[in-house]
Amino acid sequence: MLSKDKLARINELANKSKTTGLTQEEAKEQSVLRAEYLRTFRSSMVNTLKGVTIVDPLGNDVTPKKLKEAQKRDKKNLH
Template sequence: MLSKEKLARINELAKKSKSSGLSIEEAKEQSALRKEYLETFRATMRDTIESVKVIDPSGNDVTPEKVQQAKKGKFLN
């Protein structure tokens, strides 16, 4: 998870971009922060999906095969 300071900086740069524009250094910083944010988001989402177990009303495990394989691969690494 990104720190509150980094999230605040992302928002600050976005507001400045809309109002007065960014310098080259600020644009590079914004790009790097966005990339870090997306990597963190994707990793968190992947972990969440891989930890899901789907059970039907009859009590049977109907977790998609792709999720089961991803879960097995994660534990083998």
């Protein structure tokens, strides 16, 4: 997860971009911060999905094969 300071800076730069515009340095900083945010978000989402099991209304496990394989690989890497 990104620190509160970095999230605040992302929002600050976004607001400034909408009102007065950004300097070249600020635009670069914004790009770097956004990329870091996206990496963190994607990593978190992948970890969340690896813990999911999908069950149909009849109680059958219908988790996609690709996800089951990723979960198995993840368990092997932990041991």
